[in-house]
Each structure stands twice: as structure tokens, then as C-alpha cells.
Amino acid sequence: MKAKKNIVIVGVGLIGGSFALRCRSLGWAQTLIGVDNNPHHAQQAIELGLVDTMATLEEAIPKADLIVLAIPVNAVPTVLQSVLDAIEDQVVMDMGSTKSQIISAVEHHPKRGRFLASHPMWGTEYSGPSAAVDNAFQGKAVIFCDAEKTDADARAHAASLFSDLGMRIIEMGAVEHDLHAAYVSHISHITSFALANTVLEKEKEGEAIFEMASAGFESTVRLAKSSPAMWTPILMQNKENVLDVLNEHISQLRKFKSCLEKENWEYLNELIVNANQIKRIIH
Amino acid sequence: MKAKKNIVIVGVGLIGGSFALRCRSLGWAQTLIGVDNNPHHAQQAIELGLVDTMATLEEAIPKADLIVLAIPVNAVPTVLQSVLDAIEDQVVMDMGSTKSQIISAVEHHPKRGRFLASHPMWGTEYSGPSAAVDNAFQGKAVIFCDAEKTDADARAHAASLFSDLGMRIIEMGAVEHDLHAAYVSHISHITSFALANTVLEKEKEGEAIFEMASAGFESTVRLAKSSPAMWTPILMQNKENVLDVLNEHISQLRKFKSCLEKENWEYLNELIVNANQIKRIIH
Numbered sequence: 394m395k396a397k398k399n400i401v402i403v404g405v406g407l408i409g410g411s412f413a414l415r416c417r418s419l420g421w422a423q424t425l426i427g428v429d430n431n432p433h434h435a436q437q438a439i440e441l442g443l444v445d446t447m448a449t450l451e452e453a454i455p456k457a458d459l460i461v462l463a464i465p466v467n468a469v470p471t472v473l474q475s476v477l478d479a480i481e482d483q484v485v486m487d488m489g490s491t492k493s494q495i496i497s498a499v500e501h502h503p504k505r506g507r508f509l510a511s512h513p514m515w516g517t518e519y520s521g522p523s524a525a526v527d528n529a530f531q532g533k534a535v536i537f538c539d540a541e542k543t544d545a546d547a548r549a550h551a552a553s554l555f556s557d558l559g560m561r562i563i564e565m566g567a568v569e570h571d572l573h574a575a576y577v578s579h580i581s582h583i584t585s586f587a588l589a590n591t592v593l594e595k596e597k598e599g600e601a602i603f604e605m606a607s608a609g610f611e612s613t614v615r616l617a618k619s620s621p622a623m624w625t626p627i628l629m630q631n632k633e634n635v636l637d638v639l640n641e642h643i644s645q646l647r648k649f650k651s652c653l654e655k656e657n658w659e660y661l662n663e664l665i666v667n668a669n670q671i672k673r674i675i676h
Numbered sequence: 677m678k679a680k681k682n683i684v685i686v687g688v689g690l691i692g693g694s695f696a697l698r699c700r701s702l703g704w705a706q707t708l709i710g711v712d713n714n715p716h717h718a719q720q721a722i723e724l725g726l727v728d729t730m731a732t733l734e735e736a737i738p739k740a741d742l743i744v745l746a747i748p749v750n751a752v753p754t755v756l757q758s759v760l761d762a763i764e765d766q767v768v769m770d771m772g773s774t775k776s777q778i779i780s781a782v783e784h785h786p787k788r789g790r791f792l793a794s795h796p797m798w799g800t801e802y803s804g805p806s807a808a809v810d811n812a813f814q815g816k817a818v819i820f821c822d823a824e825k826t827d828a829d830a831r832a833h834a835a836s837l838f839s840d841l842g843m844r845i846i847e848m849g850a851v852e853h854d855l856h857a858a859y860v861s862h863i864s865h866i867t868s869f870a871l872a873n874t875v876l877e878k879e880k881e882g883e884a885i886f887e888m889a890s891a892g893f894e895s896t897v898r899l900a901k902s903s904p905a906m907w908t909p910i911l912m913q914n915k916e917n918v919l920d921v922l923n924e925h926i927s928q929l930r931k932f933k934s935c936l937e938k939e940n941w942e943y944l945n946e947l948i949v950n951a952n953q954i955k956r957i958i959h
Contacts, residue, residue, distance in 0.1 A: 514890040534887055563887050576875050577888045581896040584867050586951035587928040592859050593953055595924055601856040603957050604817055604846050607797040611958045612895050613864040618955050621948035628932075629941055636936050639929065641878055645870040646926055649911075653919050658912055665904035668869035670876055672901050674886050675894045 397423040398458035403450065403472060405429045405438035407517065408488050409463030410525025413443040415558060418527055426453045437522040454479045459550075462487040467626035470498035477504040484547045486511050490574060490623075491630040492538040492567035506544035509551040512536040512570065513560065514578075520620040531559035538567040575634035580642060582616050582624055583635070589617035680706035681741035686733065686755060688712045688721035690799065691771050692746030693808025696726040698841060701810055709736045720805040737762045742833075745770040750909035753781035760787040767830045769794050773857060774913040775821040775850035789827035792834040795819040795853065796843065797861075803903040814842035821850040858917035863925060865899050865907055866918070872900035 400416055402409045405427040416422045427444035429435045435447045450472070454460065460476055462469055466489040476485055477499055485508045489495055492510050499505055514534045517524060535555045540548050555562055565573075592614070596602045602610075628635055652661035683699055685692045688710040699705045710727035712718045718730045733755070737743065743759055745752055749772040759768055760782060768791045772778055775793050782788055797817045800807060818838045823831050838845055848856075875897070879885045885893075911918055935944035 514888055516890070516892060518892075533890065536888065561887075573879070573885070573888055576878050577885050577893045578890065580874065581871065581893050583929070583932050584871055585896055586948055587925060587932060588864065588867055589951040589954035590928045590931075590947065591863065591921060591925040592957075593950065594928070595859050595921060596856070601848075601852075602860050604844075605797055605819065605856055605860045606958060607799070607816065607861065609799060609801075609899050610860045610864050612898050613868055614954050614958060615895050616892050617951040618958075619948070619952075621945045621952070624948055625941055625945045628936065628944060629939075632936050632939070636933065638874060638878060639933050639936070642870060642874040643926060643929055643933065645873045645877070646866070646922065646929070648873075649866050649870060650919065650922050650926065653911065653915050653922070656912075656915070658908060661911060662904045662908045664873065665869055665902070665907055667876065668872040668900040669902075669904070671872035671897050674875075675889060675897060675901075 397421065399424045399426065399456050401426045401428060401448075401453045401457040401460045402444060403428040403453075403460065403462045403476075404464035405434055405443055405447075405522050405525075406463065407520050407524040408513070408515075409461065410438065410441070410443045410522045411515075411527070411529040412461060412463065412488070413438075414525055414527040415530065417442075419557065421554075421557075424456070426456065428453050434522050441522055441525070443522055443525055450475065451479070454483075457483050459483065459554075460485045462489075465489075465623050465626045466491050466495065466630050469495045473499055473508065474502065477502045477508060480504060480507060482507060484509065484550050486551055488513055490516075490578065490627045492536075492570045492574075494630045496539055496542075496567045505542060507547050509540065509543045509547055510538040510567065511551065511555070512538070512574070513555075518616050518618040520623060530555075533560055534563055535560040536570055537562055537564045538570050540564050571631050572634050575631055575638045579627060579631055579635050580638045582619055583628070583639060584642065585614055585616035585619075586624075589614050680704065682707045682709065682739050684709045684711060684731075684736045684740040684743045685727060686711040686743065686745045686759075687747035688717055688726055688730075688805050688808075689746065690803050690807040691796070692744065693721065693724070693726045693805045694798075694810070694812040695744060695746065695771070696721075697808055697810040698813065700725075702840065704840075707739070709739065711736050717805050724805055724808070726805055726808055733758065734762070737766075740766050742766065742837075743768045745772075748772075748906050748909045749774050749778065749913050752778045756782055756791065757785065760785045760791065763787060763790060765790060767792065767833050769834055771796055773799075773861065773910045775819075775853045775857075777913045779822055779825075779850045788825060790830055792823065792826045792830055793821040793850065794834065794838070795821070795857070796838075801899050801901040803906060813838075816843055817846055818843040819853055820845055820847045821853050823847050854914050855917050858914055858921045862910060862914055862918050863921045865902055866911070866922060867925065868897055868899035868902075869907075872897050 425444040708727040
């Protein structure tokens with residue numbers, strides 16, 4: 394049995410809160426300490442039992458064995474630097490959806506080796522402490538980026554922790570991660586945001602959509618409920634990759650437009666047959 | 677208790693098969709007779725117990741009390757005309773996703789009054805008899821189009837039937853239906869097809885997507901598995917409305933592109949905040 398740890402979770406929202414719940418269920422933590430600069434979220438995190446206590450970062454770090462950053466990616470570089478400045482040899486992880494800028498920000502930090510950049514491939518369209526879900530990570534993938542820059546003991550510690558959460562660990566470079574994340578996650582959010590804006594623009598009154606909306610519509614616009622505080626920074630940090638995929642996506646949509654305009658039904662059918670190949674990837 | 681009917685289902689796939697299953701569960705049918713020009717589907721429909729027997733349209737109609745067309749929308753006008761030519765005073769319904777062309781095709785038919793144009797707002801990305809689901813329609817909406825052109829008794833019969841299925845009946849004109857269907861259903865399919873093609877184009881090897889794909893990605897590309905035999909005709913028949921919404925959607929995506937290119941993060945944030953308003957419509 395592993396020794397219980399004091400775990401500090403910076404950002405007690407959807408991801409941090411879900412991680413906290415699981416730490417508690419698995420009996421890992423001696424004390425779960427939350428850090429959050431939103432007083433309402435801090436209060437909710439206590440009320441919902443996500444953490445045992447809330448503290449400032451300065452108070453929390455000396456008590457911590459493990460520090461997890463689950464805050465919007467634009468906040469990670471600065472907070473991560475402060476954390477690395479303050480730790481001795483504790484392990485520090487982030488859980489952000491982008492990796493290159495975060496890793497670059499601490500590239501030359503003397504405590505760089507204590508940091509492991511991770512991205513658990515789970516989320517929902519909801520946010521804040523009340524969105525936290527127990528056992529959210531079970532069976533999902535977690536990406537470790539540039540893990541060779543992390544000290545062997547810290548890397549092993551993180552690997553053991555995510556394995557115990559039931560996650561598959563995949564290692565890749567930060568550049569590669571950000572490219573693939575644009576394809577499999579970031580573009581889905583943009584299409585969903587844009588689809589919501591399209592329908593809201595076209596159906597100002599909303600009555601007919603409300604009555605007619607079915608599961609298919611809900612499925613494609615669900616992500617449009619996602620938090621701007623989380624998603625604007627992700628799209629900012631992954632701008633180049635996202636633009637590349639977005640340009641391809643607009644060009645694919647133009648093929649559908651052209652088929653309709655030219656009544657080229659044979660090619661329209663081919664485009665749909667080709668899209669059906671996604672069955673190879675999702676089941 | 678209502679008298680049991682002989683129900684003929686033309687097209688024993690996703691929609692027709694699901695309707696058949698429910699007729700059986702509710703004990704409505706004396707005999708469920710399937711009609712399908714795909715021999716493999718005909719065999720599956722019997723094996724899966726969707727219908728009691730398969731027949732040709734010519735054999736089935738004289739035995740029918742109710743005839744339901746659940747075939748691709750391009751096939752409906754011709755088959756519907758044949759059915760109306762052959763019936764005496766039985767009730768005929770279709771369940772297609774477009775309505776204007778279908779209704780126009782039989783506008784002057786002497787038996788027009790026996791036909792009720794319906795669109796149950798339910799479906800999945802799967803097709804064929806094996807995709808049929810019992811109790812699929814419960815709690816969903818069904819649209820009746822131009823119902824004032826249907827004889828009062830046939831309209832009341834259809835209303836009673838869909839009410840017993842647990843569906844909310846909404847009446848509207850065919851033109852209005854096709855416009856709203858483009859917004860809440862047809863465009864979702866195009867974005868999903870185009871997203872699948874984008875990702876398949878960008879990620880030729882597929883390994884990374886397979887490993888990293890999460891629930892959010894699956895949600896937005898799920899509809900891309902939908903059948904071309906069903907969807908090419910829908911997009912053909914609703915071309916003008918679909919083009920109109922597709923143009924708006926491409927223009928909404930261009931706003932995201934422009935924000936990224938110009939690093940206009942404030943406007944990007946506004947676009948996401950606006951998209952969040954979809955919460956008013958889906959919960």
C-alpha cells in the first residue's frame with residue numbers, strides 16, 4: 394500500500410474537481426487541498442466535498458507531496474513558474490489541453506525535472522466544481538508530453554498514479570500532441586460553436602428548433618456549451634494548428650456546397666461514402 | 677380497445693423496423709407485412725421478428741388497413757403514387773425527412789386525402805433492419821405537414837397512432853418544415869460528414885486519432901456514419917434550404933478563422949459566449 398499524500402489541486406473545476414473526487418474514492422490523499430481564485434468555486438468545492446480545505450498557493454505548497462494544475466491554459470505558464478520557484482522536490486503536473494507553450498515557459502527552470510506535462514483525454518461541455526464527475530478518467534487515454542525532460546522518479550510517480558486511475562498512458566512530443574489535439578478535439582469545438590451560432594442566427598425565435606431538435610442536433614452542438622474561459626485560451630495557444638485544420642474543414646464544407654450548387658449528386662454521394670470511413674476510428 | 681389492423685411497412689430499415697417493433701410491442705397489428713426490394717433486408721426483417729411476413733407491394737396493399745412508407749425520400753414520390761393508385765380508403769403515411777417534394781408529387785391525386793405526411797424526429801447514424809430500436813419514438817416530436825389536405829378521419833387515425841407511441845404532434849406547412857429541418861437536422865449531418873472528411877484527410881494514418889479521440893470528438897462526428905442512400909436524397913430534395921444554412925455556417929466558421937488570423941481574442945471570446953446561448957435550446 395502506498396503512503397498517503399497531501400495533494401494540492403490548483404483549479405477545482407471540471408477537471409481538477411473530478412481528479413479530486415477520484416483521489417478521495419481511491420483513498421490516496423491524506424489531505425486534499427484546493428486552490429482557486431474564484432471565491433464562489435472555492436466555497437462550492439468545500440460544500441461538494443471535492444477537497445478537505447482551501448488555501449492560497451503559498452500556504453499549500455509547503456504541505457504538498459503532489460501539485461496538480463487544472464486551470465485554463467493561459468494561466469498555466471505563470472502559475473507553473475511560481476510553483477516550480479516554491480517547491481523542493483515535489484511532483485508537479487498540469488492537465489491542460491495544449492502543451493507546447495506551457496512546456497516552453499519552464500524550459501530552463503532549475504526545477505524543470507519535477508514537472509510532468511499531462512493531458513487526460515476527458516472532458517464535458519460543463520465547467521466549475523459542480524461539473525466534477527467521479528471516475529471520469531477510467532478507460533480513457535492520458536498523454537504525457539516531452540516526458541524525457543521529467544526526472545525519472547517524478548515520471549514514474551505520475552505513471553503509477555494515472556495507471557491507478559485506469560488510464561492508458563501515451564507518450565509523445567508536445568509539438569505532435571498539439572497537432573493531433575487540433576484534429577481530434579479543438580476543431581470539434583469550433584464546428585460546434587459555429588453550428589450553434591448558425592442556428593441561433595437563422596432561428597432567432599428558437600421555438601421551432603426547440604420543438605424539432607432531436608438527438609442528432611444535440612450531439613453536434615453539445616460542445617457549443619463549453620466555457621469561453623477554458624476554450625479561448627486553448628484556441629489562442631494552438632492557433633497555427635487550429636487554423637490549418639479549420640482551413641481544411643472550410644474547404645471540405647465548400648465541396649458539399651459546390652455539389653449542391655451544381656447538383657452533382659454523384660460526388661455528393663462519394664463525399665458521404667468517404668465520411669463513413671470514420672467508422673474505422675469510432676465505433 | 678381498438679380493432680387490430682393489418683399494417684404494411686414499406687422499407688424495413690431503421691425507421692420502418694423501429695415502427696414495426698413498436699406496433700408489435702403495443703399489440704396493434706393483426707399482421708405486420710413488410711415490403712422491401714433489398715432481399716438481404718427482407719430476410720433480416722423476418723429473422724429479427726420485425727414483421728410477420730414479407731410481400732410485394734401489389735400483394736400487400738389489398739390486405740392493408742394502414743400503409744407506412746419508410747424508404748429513402750427520393751423513392752417516396754413514385755411509390756406513394758403507386759400506393760394511392762392501388763388503395764381504396766386505407767390510410768397511407770410516409771416518414772421522410774423532407775416534405776415539400778413528396779407532397780407536391782401527389783397534390784392532384786384523387787386519393788390525396790388518404791395520405792398524411794409525417795416526420796418523426798428520431799433517427800440514429802445506423803441503417804437497415806438490424807438498426808431498428810424498440811420504443812425509439814417515445815417522448816419525441818412528430819411533424820404533420822399540410823395536414824389540412826388529409827381527410828379528417830385519416831388525420832385523426834394518424835394522430836391517435838402517434839399519440840399512442842408517446843409522441844408530441846406538431847403541425848406545420850411543408851415549406852416551413854423543410855426550412856426548419858435544414859437548420860436542426862440536415863446541416864448537422866453536413867458538418868459531421870465534413871468534419872470526418874477533414875480529420876480523415878489530415879490524419880491519413882489514423883493511429884493518433886484512434887488513441888486520442890474522446891467523447892467530444894465522437895459526439896461531433898457520430899452522424900458522419902449515416903447512410904449515403906438515405907442522406908444524398910434528403911440533401912437533394914432540400915437543396916435550397918440546405919445551401920442557405922450551409923452558406924451561413926461557412927460564414928460563421930470564417931469568423932473564427934478571422935479571429936485566429938488577426939489574433940482578435942476578444943471577438944473570439946464573444947463568439948463562444950454567443951454560442952453558449954444554445955443552452956436555451958438544448959439542456
